[in-house]
Amino acid sequence: MRFMMLMIPKGYERAAPGTMPDPQAVAAMMKYNESLQKAGVLLALDGLHPPSAGARVSFSGGKPQVTDGPFAEAKEVIGGYWMIQVKSKEEAIEWASRCPGSDNEVIELRQVQEFADFPGDVQKAAAGFSDLQAKTGQRGGV
Secondary structure: OEEEEEEEEOOHHHOOOOOOOOHHHHHHHHHHHHHHHHOOOEEEEEEOOOHHHOEEEEOHHHOOEEEEOOOOOOOOOOOEEEEEEOOOHHHHHHHHHOOOOOOOEEEEEEEOOEHHHOOHHHHHHOOOHHHHHHHHOOOOEO
């Protein structure tokens, strides 16, 4: 089972462009990341710039509309993520619980939808998805 662990740092929705994490926090997080890798469960990970440096594309009336960050209505934003492969939700929770997060951070766990999870009509609509994943080095979900 693949899970995405989403780091949600409170206050990051108001961070200025170019905001960088504390070096000591990064060092602690690197030890955690290395433990995920050594255990063979880590598939991918990245940190994200704050929303003030981003943009959103909405589709009101079917037309794309771009809004540059920061986003006034944002209450929680993602600061980074890990993609892990584990045997169960309980194991994913165990790994998330080991993270050296601070008082202002929350990790949300979301299981990745696997192609086989979908009924036949949805699989048919997504025909060719596996080929797209293979070309990008991904595997498994929709």
